[in-house]
Amino acid sequence: MTELQGVIAGAMLALALGIYTFWPENAFANQREKTRLDYLLERKEQLYENLRDLNFEHRAGKYPEEDFLTQRALLEDETAQLLAEIEHLQQA
Amino acid sequence: MAAFGSFVLLIALALAAYNLFAGAVALRLIATGQPARISPERLADTARRAGIAGFVAVTGAAFALVWLVFANDFSIAYIAEHSNRALPAAYKFAALWSGQEGSLLLWAWLLGAYGFVLRLLHKTDVKLYAYAGTILAGVQVFFLTLVNFVAPPFSLLRGAIPDDGNGLNPLLQYPEMVIHPPMLYLGYVGFTVPFAFALGALMMRYPGEKWIKITRSWTLVTWLFLTMGIFLGMHWAYAVLGWGGYWGWDPVENASFMPWLTGTAFLHSVMMQERKGMMKSWNVWLIFSTFALSILGTLLTRGGLVSSVHAFAQSSIGNWFVAFLVIVLAVCIFTYVLQRSHLQSEQRLESLVSRESSFLFNNLVLLAACFVILWGTLFPILSEYVQGTKVTVGAPFYNRVAVPIGLFLLFLTGVGPLLPWRSTSLRAVRRNFVIPSIALWGTLIVCLVAGVKPWHDGSFDAGNFYALVAFGLSAGVFTAILSEYLRGANVIRKQTRRNLFSAMYLLIRRNTRRYGGYLIHIGVVIVVVGLAGSAFNRNSESELTLNSTMSVGPYTLKCVGFTQDSNLNYNSEYALLDVYRGGKKQFQMTPEKRVYLASQQPQTMVAIHSVPGWDLYVVYEGTNPDTGNPIIKAFLNPLVSWIWAGVIFIVLGTFVALTPNLAPATVALRVAAAQPSTAEAAVRGGD
Numbered sequence: 092m093t094e095l096q097g098v099i100a101g102a103m104l105a106l107a108l109g110i111y112t113f114w115p116e117n118a119f120a121n122q123r124e125k126t127r128l129d130y131l132l133e134r135k136e137q138l139y140e141n142l143r144d145l146n147f148e149h150r151a152g153k154y155p156e157e158d159f160l161t162q163r164a165l166l167e168d169e170t171a172q173l174l175a176e177i178e179h180l181q182q183a
Numbered sequence: 184m185a186a187f188g189s190f191v192l193l194i195a196l197a198l199a200a201y202n203l204f205a206g207a208v209a210l211r212l213i214a215t216g217q218p219a220r221i222s223p224e225r226l227a228d229t230a231r232r233a234g235i236a237g238f239v240a241v242t243g244a245a246f247a248l249v250w251l252v253f254a255n256d257f258s259i260a261y262i263a264e265h266s267n268r269a270l271p272a273a274y275k276f277a278a279l280w281s282g283q284e285g286s287l288l289l290w291a292w293l294l295g296a297y298g299f300v301l302r303l304l305h306k307t308d309v310k311l312y313a314y315a316g317t318i319l320a321g322v323q324v325f326f327l328t329l330v331n332f333v334a335p336p337f338s339l340l341r342g343a344i345p346d347d348g349n350g351l352n353p354l355l356q357y358p359e360m361v362i363h364p365p366m367l368y369l370g371y372v373g374f375t376v377p378f379a380f381a382l383g384a385l386m387m388r389y390p391g392e393k394w395i396k397i398t399r400s401w402t403l404v405t406w407l408f409l410t411m412g413i414f415l416g417m418h419w420a421y422a423v424l425g426w427g428g429y430w431g432w433d434p435v436e437n438a439s440f441m442p443w444l445t446g447t448a449f450l451h452s453v454m455m456q457e458r459k460g461m462m463k464s465w466n467v468w469l470i471f472s473t474f475a476l477s478i479l480g481t482l483l484t485r486g487g488l489v490s491s492v493h494a495f496a497q498s499s500i501g502n503w504f505v506a507f508l509v510i511v512l513a514v515c516i517f518t519y520v521l522q523r524s525h526l527q528s529e530q531r532l533e534s535l536v537s538r539e540s541s542f543l544f545n546n547l548v549l550l551a552a553c554f555v556i557l558w559g560t561l562f563p564i565l566s567e568y569v570q571g572t573k574v575t576v577g578a579p580f581y582n583r584v585a586v587p588i589g590l591f592l593l594f595l596t597g598v599g600p601l602l603p604w605r606s607t608s609l610r611a612v613r614r615n616f617v618i619p620s621i622a623l624w625g626t627l628i629v630c631l632v633a634g635v636k637p638w639h640d641g642s643f644d645a646g647n648f649y650a651l652v653a654f655g656l657s658a659g660v661f662t663a664i665l666s667e668y669l670r671g672a673n674v675i676r677k678q679t680r681r682n683l684f685s686a687m688y689l690l691i692r693r694n695t696r697r698y699g700g701y702l703i704h705i706g707v708v709i710v711v712v713g714l715a716g717s718a719f720n721r722n723s724e725s726e727l728t729l730n731s732t733m734s735v736g737p738y739t740l741k742c743v744g745f746t747q748d749s750n751l752n753y754n755s756e757y758a759l760l761d762v763y764r765g766g767k768k769q770f771q772m773t774p775e776k777r778v779y780l781a782s783q784q785p786q787t788m789v790a791i792h793s794v795p796g797w798d799l800y801v802v803y804e805g806t807n808p809d810t811g812n813p814i815i816k817a818f819l820n821p822l823v824s825w826i827w828a829g830v831i832f833i834v835l836g837t838f839v840a841l842t843p844n845l846a847p848a849t850v851a852l853r854v855a856a857a858q859p860s861t862a863e864a865a866v867r868g869g870d
Binding site: 094100105113120122126133137140141147148151153162165 | 188224233235239305309389391392457459607608615674
């Protein structure tokens with residue numbers, strides 16, 4: 092490939108890439124702003140996962156009964172507050 | 184083809200610059216809600232496409248360089264310097280990263296490839312990906328500026344065009360060198376992606392921790408590449424450099440190890456952020472540091488800042504990297520100061536006896552190790568700057584500090600899984616630790632009885648002591664992890680009435696991240712056992728005449744001949760050694776020394792016979808100039824193969840951790856969200 096051929100090939104590639112980049116496209120992806128509710132719903136999933144983990148570790152013998160009950164109460168309390176806020180936001 | 188390569192590199196730079204500029208403007212317009220003539224979303228999409236197009240352009244340049252190497256076009260200075268006609272095809276590919284210009288092009292291409300995948304996946308979270316893509320473009324602009332104006336790979340050779348090139352550095356003419364540097368670079372470059380996501384999430388004050396879930400696979404894959412790159416490098420050093428070891432605390436080895444340490448710390452502590460919203464600032468700085476250390480690694484490898492057997496391409500390009508590092512740190516600090524209120528922890532550490540605290544200790548220890556290595560690596564540069572004399576920091580310094588740190592880290596590897604999240608009582612801790620403690624002390628006693636004693640001829644032997652502790656801890660950690668698998672499998676077995684193996688499989692599939700992580704920990708334990716074996720290395724050196732013998736460990740090596748050979752690429756001479764054990768011939772070894780014709784550089788090819796207990800490692804050191812007889816050095820290196828076996832577990836574990844979980848066996852999502860009491864019902868179904 093001569094130097095001229097190389098430049099021509101490069102220019103053709105540049106043209107193709109320019110067309111791809113600036114081609115008028117109306118169907119580009121868009122996304123609404125993430126709300127507090129979205130965040131709380133994500134957090135709810137995480138709290139449920141934490142509770143499942145706690146239950147599983149208890150069954151696997153890692154927590155004595157009293158530790159388990161304390162931890163579960165704490166997590167459930169946190170989850171209850173979160174669910175209440177979710178409900179409040181969903182009704183608003 | 185050179186004109187094509189140069190041209191498309193310029194196009195790639197223009198596209199990256201557009202990606203950066205248009206992306207930044209679009210994100211600013213979206214953030215402020217200012218009216219604009221063009222829709223900011225449309226502008227952001229053109230920026231994204233410019234990133235994709237940029238990857239195509241860099242691919243064109245990389246293709247052009249490889250094409251020219253295969254075409255033996257020695258009018259290109261880079262190719263005349265790093266290739267020759269007789270170079271085997273696989274090593275012609277290696278020429279792409281054997282020199283400064285090519286390796287910077289490889290950096291840009293890999294970054295383009297990561298960015299290409301990222302931009303294709305943008306619908307996962309359009310805004311976050313737009314931020315990450317724009318930050319990637321900023322990094323890409325830096326590397327493309329270098330390959331366009333500072334270290335161009337397509338520069339023409341001044342003067343007469345030679346018939347043949349200088350050839351590839353002989354140290355690089357080894358099969359692993361075809362994959363080790365790309366792996367390492369995939370690791371270095373890959374950390375740009377979680378860095379970009381973290382910085383982007385901070386810039387946009389991303390609500391929640393979902394960005395961590397989005398980047399988890401990226402971080403794990405990158406970590407895996409870096410891990411494999413480091414171990415392939417160790418194996419290459421072991422098999423090629425001929426000194427009997429695999430890790431010499433060389434500055435370039437250290438450069439790859441430091442981002443690995445901070446990246447490993449990030450992988451652990453980010454779980455606390457995901458689960459409990461803790462340690463947000465810490466995690467952000469861990470990933471910022473990991474990226475900065477990756478750039479520092481590239482600077483050390485390519486910038487000529489330190490002397491190293493691994494620094495294959497040195498020049499004054501270091502100033503550019505230093506400037507880039509300063510800019511990166513300035514952007515990180517500025518963003519952090521501006522947005523730090525977004526990084527408030529949602530919860531506090533409840534107890535020192537918890538999984539969280541073990542992660543915290545693990546992080547502190549990993550960072551301490553990183554700081555020690557950074558200090559040792561940069562000390563020669565600092566001492567030269569301050570005092571005018573370069574003070575070398577050798578392996579004894581690192582071993583004295585890093586070995587105890589490493590053992591403490593191993594201890595934490597075993598302790599972590601035994602501690603539950605949040606907090607627990609000491610009684611529960613004691614109960615969980617009984618079996619691992621028995622394994623630890625039992626192993627120590629067995630080792631002492633077997634003769635692994637921390638004293639030698641009445642004096643303390645630090646090597647043996649550390650090996651003894653490593654064996655004991657390894658047994659304890661292995662037992663702790665195994666007990667975790669068995670405990671979990673037993674719960675599943677009782678729930679589903681499956682057999683133990685089937686329950687184990689289901690256990691792993693239900694929580695691939697945790698149990699894949701444990702598999703990685705088992706790999707680390709196996710690697711540590713292999714490393715501990717080095718305390719018992721033996722070697723012997725001898726000048727061998729025909730039919731004379733030498734001994735090392737249980738082996739006797741008998742010289743049955745020495746001969747020479749040659750091909751288009753190199754001349755070689757080697758010894759034929761019959762290896763006997765217990766009076767019986769076992770196998771033959773042929774340690775070799777080559778002289779590469781193009782570069783006239785010598786290279787050792789070590790002969791290695793590996794069994795699980797040890798490696799017999801034989802080096803042909805050359806001939807005695809007075810007698811013409813070969814000089815052979817033989818090493819007996821215990822447990823080396825365990826290191827490579829451990830890596831297999833680490834790779835397997837990472838693949839498991841990357842596999843999506845099976846859905847939990849619950850009806851959690853069907854429960855009405857407004858009733859707090861139903862949360863319990865939602866999770867009672869199992870894990």
